[in-house]
Each structure stands twice: as structure tokens, then as C-alpha cells.
Amino acid sequence: MSVTTVLDLQQVTKRYGDFTAVKDVSLEIPEGSIYGFLGPNGAGKTTTIRMILEIIKPTSGTISVFGRPSALEVRERIGYLPEEKGLYKKMKAWSIVAYFATLKGLNRREAKKRAYALLERYGLKDFADQKTEALSKGMGQKVQVLAAIAHDPDLVILDEPFSGLDPVNQQVMEEVIRDMAARGKTILFSTHVMQHAERICNRILLIARGEKIFDGTITEAKRTIPRRVRIETDSDIGPLRSLEEVVAVTAIDEEGIPLGAEQIGGPHWELQIKESADPDMILQSCFDNGIRLRRFDHTDPSLHEVFVNLVGEGAREASYR
Amino acid sequence: MKYAWLVALREYAENAKTKGFWIGLLIFPIIIFMSFQLQFLLDKATPTRYVAVNDRSGNYMEAIEKELEWLHKRDIFRAFGEYAKKYSKASSGEKSQKIDFEKVPAVDAEAMMDQFSESNREVVQQFFESGGIEQSLQLMEPMLVKDRPEFEEPKYRYRLVPMPEIESPNDPKAAAQEMKAYLKGDEKITVDGEEEELFAYVQIPEDVAATVVRPGAPRMPTGEREGVEYWSTNLADTDAKDVVERAINAELRRAEYVERGVDFSQVEQVEKTYVPFVSLNAKKEEGEEEVSLADQIRQWAPVGFVYLLWIGIFSISQMLLNNTIEEKSNRIIEVLLSSVTARELMMGKLFGIAAVGLTMLGTWIAALFAVVFLKAGPEAELANGMLEVLTSSGLLPAFAIYFFFGYLMYAGMFLAIGSVCNTLKEAQNLMGPVMIIMIVPLFTMMFIPKDPNGTLATVLSWVPIYTPFIMMNRAAADPPLVELVGTGVLMVGFTFFVLYLTSKVFRIGILRTGQPPKIKELFRWMRS
Numbered sequence: 001m002s003v004t005t006v007l008d009l010q011q012v013t014k015r016y017g018d019f020t021a022v023k024d025v026s027l028e029i030p031e032g033s034i035y036g037f038l039g040p041n042g043a044g045k046t047t048t049i050r051m052i053l054e055i056i057k058p059t060s061g062t063i064s065v066f067g068r069p070s071a072l073e074v075r076e077r078i079g080y081l082p083e084e085k086g087l088y089k090k091m092k093a094w095s096i097v098a099y100f101a102t103l104k105g106l107n108r109r110e111a112k113k114r115a116y117a118l119l120e121r122y123g124l125k126d127f128a129d130q131k132t133e134a135l136s137k138g139m140g141q142k143v144q145v146l147a148a149i150a151h152d153p154d155l156v157i158l159d160e161p162f163s164g165l166d167p168v169n170q171q172v173m174e175e176v177i178r179d180m181a182a183r184g185k186t187i188l189f190s191t192h193v194m195q196h197a198e199r200i201c202n203r204i205l206l207i208a209r210g211e212k213i214f215d216g217t218i219t220e221a222k223r224t225i226p227r228r229v230r231i232e233t234d235s236d237i238g239p240l241r242s243l244e245e246v247v248a249v250t251a252i253d254e255e256g257i258p259l260g261a262e263q264i265g266g267p268h269w270e271l272q273i274k275e276s277a278d279p280d281m282i283l284q285s286c287f288d289n290g291i292r293l294r295r296f297d298h299t300d301p302s303l304h305e306v307f308v309n310l311v312g313e314g315a316r317e318a319s320y321r
Numbered sequence: 322m323k324y325a326w327l328v329a330l331r332e333y334a335e336n337a338k339t340k341g342f343w344i345g346l347l348i349f350p351i352i353i354f355m356s357f358q359l360q361f362l363l364d365k366a367t368p369t370r371y372v373a374v375n376d377r378s379g380n381y382m383e384a385i386e387k388e389l390e391w392l393h394k395r396d397i398f399r400a401f402g403e404y405a406k407k408y409s410k411a412s413s414g415e416k417s418q419k420i421d422f423e424k425v426p427a428v429d430a431e432a433m434m435d436q437f438s439e440s441n442r443e444v445v446q447q448f449f450e451s452g453g454i455e456q457s458l459q460l461m462e463p464m465l466v467k468d469r470p471e472f473e474e475p476k477y478r479y480r481l482v483p484m485p486e487i488e489s490p491n492d493p494k495a496a497a498q499e500m501k502a503y504l505k506g507d508e509k510i511t512v513d514g515e516e517e518e519l520f521a522y523v524q525i526p527e528d529v530a531a532t533v534v535r536p537g538a539p540r541m542p543t544g545e546r547e548g549v550e551y552w553s554t555n556l557a558d559t560d561a562k563d564v565v566e567r568a569i570n571a572e573l574r575r576a577e578y579v580e581r582g583v584d585f586s587q588v589e590q591v592e593k594t595y596v597p598f599v600s601l602n603a604k605k606e607e608g609e610e611e612v613s614l615a616d617q618i619r620q621w622a623p624v625g626f627v628y629l630l631w632i633g634i635f636s637i638s639q640m641l642l643n644n645t646i647e648e649k650s651n652r653i654i655e656v657l658l659s660s661v662t663a664r665e666l667m668m669g670k671l672f673g674i675a676a677v678g679l680t681m682l683g684t685w686i687a688a689l690f691a692v693v694f695l696k697a698g699p700e701a702e703l704a705n706g707m708l709e710v711l712t713s714s715g716l717l718p719a720f721a722i723y724f725f726f727g728y729l730m731y732a733g734m735f736l737a738i739g740s741v742c743n744t745l746k747e748a749q750n751l752m753g754p755v756m757i758i759m760i761v762p763l764f765t766m767m768f769i770p771k772d773p774n775g776t777l778a779t780v781l782s783w784v785p786i787y788t789p790f791i792m793m794n795r796a797a798a799d800p801p802l803v804e805l806v807g808t809g810v811l812m813v814g815f816t817f818f819v820l821y822l823t824s825k826v827f828r829i830g831i832l833r834t835g836q837p838p839k840i841k842e843l844f845r846w847m848r849s
Contacts, residue, residue: 053659055832072662080659086651091335102327103660147656 004031006155006186007052012061014047021047023210024061029188029203034181036201037190038307044210045190046083049159052188053080065155076105079153083160083190085141089133094119096132097147104151111150118146122172138169145176156180158189162196174200194304204303208311218303225301225309229271229279230256231286232295237269239289245277256305267294324661328669329676336640336677345636346681350688357692369477370520371510372561373484373503375496377527380576381569385523388568389479391442398445400475401454405461408469479561482519485510493526497552500524504554521553521561525569533573604799615710619797620770622711626720627766627794629682634728634789635759637678638735641670645739645831646748654831663828671732678728719796727789730816731759733823740830741837751837762790773798782808785815822847 007029014022022044029035037045050056052063054071065071071078087096097115102108119128122142132140141164149156158177162170177187177200191197197204197218204221206214214221226247231237241249250258250272251265259265271282279298286293301309336342372389376382448457454472485503489495500522502508509516526532532547549569551562578585602616648654657666690708711717734755742748761781769778773795781791782800788808792800829846830838838846 050655050832055655055658071659075660078659080656082652082655082659084652084655086653088335088647088651088653090339099327099331100656100660103324103657144656 006031008064010062012058015059021210025212027205027215031186032184033186033203034201035188036197036204038197038204039207040192043207046159049157077154079148079156081145081148081158081161085144087132087140090131092129092131093143094128097150100147101150106151114150118150138165155186160191161189198303206310213310221306222300225306226272229282230297231269231293232267233291233293234267235291243285245274247272325665325669328666329673332670332673333676346684349685353689354692370479370561371482371517372479372521373482373519374523375484375490376525378525378529381525381572384572385565385568386481388564389481393477394449395445396475398448404472408465482510482512504552523565524550618707618710619714623794623796624766627790630724630793633678633682634731637674638731641674641732642735642739645736646742646745649831650743664824667824667827675728716796723789723793726812726816730819733819737823737826740827747837762787769794774800785812788812
């Protein structure tokens, strides 16, 4: 592959006393990708990001950013939006954006120009000269995102960029990410909301309890779950069990969660089918056997399901926190 | 270092914009200016105070009247002196001659005042005997500028008024009770046709001679009120009482002399004789041993500097604490740390805030001299002289050095505290002990100049956190070189040690959320 690796982590571990926050995580992020860090709260996403940025040092393992061992050496090429958002209350919006840009190596005049341009572009022109304490939470967060990208970094790291935003502004945030990706920038962001990742990421890292669970494209992720068909019916599904293409039949509830063995099944069922099987064949078989369907669903599993499948029941709870 | 500079620049710019900074900057000059101005205003605004004397013995009325009259004449004389100086052609033209403070002998302020007013007594009397204001104005006319307001006599400070008509002036107890109404303002006295409030009432009983205290004949207290009674509702202003008391006792003594057959004019002569008394400093070069006014300034100026040092260090360290906590509680710190190292951030903050503090201190010192200079007259010469003495004495460089290290030391501690706390409230708990430690130099400030190389001063000098204050305090007294260098080295070493520990605590603490660490944990961070 001719694509350069922007970020390379090798067996990175971070321990706080007896507690292991991140364990043996290795990963490579190619240039130009939109990379999602997915995992429940406390999974080690923020710790990993902090280590990448050299805010904290890993206990063991190596990290290289743009081929350098230290992120601070290439600070002008990195932009960062932390998970917990905050701004200097008494500073004006433009001056905060400009200040962070100068800390990334931009000269003061250029920084000021960029700050105004960005604020105007993302609809904050009228607030550029206001103190940040006068801004709403959403606006403040936008200002902070702009502060993170004002110096036009090649690698942007966003920790939970969608949290605290209303749907409209989540949309804007997605646009910002897509804009940058379109200009060849590499974006790494963490989230625990799978839908965002599913919509905009081309690669994801699944992490839980400090350990890497999956790393790859979305399609690859979905393939980790066997193909399945979900049906809803009051009829006896006995005939389907005997089909050659059907590997297993599980009783599930309305939301697709498998029921325990002691519970009585129906009306929702999940049929695991062979990789080669055609779902239409199952449908045909239902008609043939007089099984009256209220629902037939053979869509790909969502990332959320992949996640639940990979991480297990415990993490599923966590992912909704 | 470039990034530390950027951080410092922001700290300076943002802090210089705050209201607190401007209030701090202006309040001090305003206070100084006001205290100058207030003195002047107070003198003008204080109304004439009326004193009534009920002298049943009949011996002292005249003496009191004379004393108050003399007081007033002296006021007129002084006011006229200032008037003449203000409007003389010389003062508006060339500058008056500079005073060399090294040559002006140090004086005990109180003794000087006594001598001055005594010798003045004759001058004042002569002035009024030879025609007073009118005559003097005529004589001085050619030397005064044409464009000047009329001379206005100052009003009486204390004025004797006749006793109001009361029912039983002869019965001391009843009279005092009756006079209470006047003192409390329920009844008014009439002066020159106008109603005025009585300020003080003095009651001299008929048998006052029997209550006179004499050496060798101790009197047992009878439990009754004896002697002269001074009644007033304002007992804070003791001037009126002092004047009356002085007049009565002077008259009493005069009578006593006469009774014993001593010639009183002889006594007066004798009382004005004295031998000159000079203080000498054995440490100084031959020929210059005389303790001059400059020496006194040098001796006491450090106290002022210690005070400035303390206020300066404390107020800006506080600023540092506040804004570290702001960054921490807002989580701005994380963005900062993705751009600068913890050390760069710390240095930037230390120096940015130091610059804020220096701006404030510089403005204060400048304002102090500006205010003094702006007031024309002898004060300007005084300020000039003081400035010269200070610049030549090495006190200013000492101040700069002790400020620098003292600031770094305390700012380091405050920064460490700020980095482990999430809220100002948490920080205040930790600040308590630091405050108690810090307040010590303020207590010792006034004692140390009296015994600058004594045990207390020496011991405290060797405690690094007190070195800047105590050594500044002792600066004028030529502390032994060993101590000067030794404590200096210790202070610099300790400062670096504090900053080293601070950088350790800061790096870990600043990212930490939740409860402030326990002492044990802090030590672990410091060792890491």
C-alpha cells in the first residue's frame, strides 16, 4: 500500500497503579481516513487519545505520529478537541480561536484572520467579538471545534465531538468532519453513539475494558456477525428449522435481544443462515409452509449489534450510559 | 520557550483586561492621593470647636484664654507663611534649592516639635507686635506675585466662649448635669449672634488648690471625682483637652514658683537652655559618623518595601491560583497540554502573571512619587531627596531580587495548590496554613529595624520562605556578609527546589479530577 501511516501504536499499555486503563493496544491509521474509536464510557478511549497527544505517557509500548515519537514535535499538524469542553470565560470567541492557533505555530496576524474566517463560515460571525461566557453551550462547543482546527491540521483528534449538540449541530459537526476528510485530512474521533460512526467512519476501532476488540472497516465489522433473517409470526416455525440453509433458530424479543432458554419463544425469531444462502429462499419457504409473516427483515446488522455481539451483554448496558 | 512566551503573553493580556487588575492598579494611587488631600480637607472641614470654662477658683481663666489665643495666632502665622511662599515670585520661577539629606541631621520628631513651638512663641509674638499681617503684606508686596487671592485668616480651631446661663453654676455636680444638655446638642450656645454647639466644658472647682498633687505627699484616692473635669461627647479629639490642661498646669506651676519666692522670668530662661545632642554611627567613615536624615530614610524605607513586597507577592500569587483553577475546572488544560508541555505552560503562567504584578508594583511606586511631586512645596524636595537616597542605597536592586525569588517561591506553591484543586473552595482549605505561614513577616516587620541583626532577625533570615522579607527588612543595617550570601544562596536553591517539586505536582495534578490528593500521594508524585 502506498498510503502513508499517520498514526502507529504498538502494544500500548497504560496502568494507574493496579488499574489497567489501556492494555496492549496496537493500531495503524492510514492517511485520509475517518477513524472512529468506539466503546462504552471508561473503555479507555480518552486515555488512548491522551497518550497519542503526549498529554500522558504510556506505561509501555510505542506511539509514533507522522513518523515521530513525540506528538509535540509535530504539534502544528495536530488538532485536538477534548471530551470535556471548556473555554476561557472572559476571552472573546475570536481571540480564543486565534490563541490556540498561535500555540500551534501560526503567527498572530494569520491566526486572527483565520479565526474570523472560520467563525463566519460556521455561522458565528455575530458572536466573534463576544466573550465566550455569553455564548450558548452549543455555540461554545462550536468555537472550541474551530479552535481545534484553525491551524488547518493534517490530523484532527476529536474526543466525543457530538456529545451535548442538538441534532442540527450534530449535522454541522458531521459536515465539518466530512469537509476535512474531503481535503485529505485524517480524522480520528471517539464516540459511544454508534449511528454517527456508522454514517461517517470508514474505519473503526472497537475498544472495551481497555482492550482492542476489533479494528477494520465497517463492512469487515459487520461480517463478524453471521448472516441472519428476522421474522415475526404467530405460526409454528418448525418447518424452517429443518431447512438446510438455516444454521440456528433463536427466540428474540422485539428489539432483537435473544430470550433465555426458559422463556417461551415467539412471535419474534432470528434465523442464522449460511453465508451462501439467499434470504429470498427463506421467504419462499415461509409461503410454501403457510407461515403467515408480519415482518421479514434481512438487513445488515447495525454497528450497534456488531458491538453488542463482540463485546457481550455487559458492555451493551454500558454503551447506553 | 516560544510556547511558554505565548502562554505568558496571553496571561498578561487577559489579566490586564480584568476589572480587578485596574481596580488594584488605581486604588493605591487614589488612596495615597486621598490621604494627602484628606488631611487638607479635614483641616478645612473641621468646624471651630467651642469650649466653655466654668472656673470657680478664678485663677485659670486668663491662662486658658491666652493659650487658646496663642494657638490661633500661631495658626495665622503658619498660614501666612505658606501663603507668602506660595505666591512669592521666587517659587513660581526657579526651583528652590535642593536639600542634601546626607547633611540634614536625624531628628527625633517629637523633640523637634517641642523645640520648634517654643522658639516660635517669640517669633509669633514679634510678628503680631510689629503690625501683623497688614504690615507684613506691605513689606512683602514687591516680592509677591500680583495675581493672588486675598490672604484669608484661618478660622479658630478652639475658641473660648462665655458660660451659658445655668441655674446653679456654683454647685459642681448640678452644673455638670446642666451642661450635659449643651454638650449633647439639646441646647445651643450663642456666639456672635449665631447658634452653635458646645464642644467641651471644663469645670474647675473652687477648692482645686487642695487637690493639687505634689511629690513627697502622695494623696490617697478618696473615691470622689477630684480636680478639673473635662466634659465632651468627642473624647477621641484630645487636642482641646491637652491645650486646656497645659494652660492650667503652666499657670499652676508659675504660681507655685512665685509662692516659693523664685523669680519666674529666671525659670523661663532656664527652661529654654539646652545642650545639642548628636547621634553617631560607629560603623561609618570618619567625618561622616553623624546619623543623617538619609540614614533614617535608609533605615525605615525597607519597612515600606517589605510591605510592598508582601502585598505584591501575595496578590499576584492569588491571581495565579485563581486562573490555574479556572483552566483546570474548565478542562482547557487538556487542549493546552496538547500544544505545550506542562513545563512550558507552568513557566508561561509564572512569568505572565509576574509581569502583571510588576506592572502593578511599578505603577504604585511611580504613582507614589508622582503624587508627592505634584504637591508643590517642601514635600517635593522631600520626595526628591528620598528618591536619591533610595537609588543610591542599593535598596531598589535588593527589592527587585527579593521580589523575583520571593514571587517564584510563593507562586510555585500556589500553582501546585491550584493544580490539585478543582474549585476555589477546595483551594481555600489548603490556603489556610499557607496564609498563616505567610503572615509572620508582617508581624515582625516593625520590630526588625530596631534590632536588625538580633536573634529573631537572624534566625528568620535563614528560613528560605522568609528570607526575601526579613533580609529586605534588614537591608539597611548592613547584615554580615556571610548571612547575606548564605541566606541568598539558600533562598535561590530553595526556590529552584520548590519549582522542581511544583512542576512534578503540576504535571500530574492538573489532569486529575475528583478529590484533591492526600499528602501521601503528593509525596509520591514529587518523588516520581
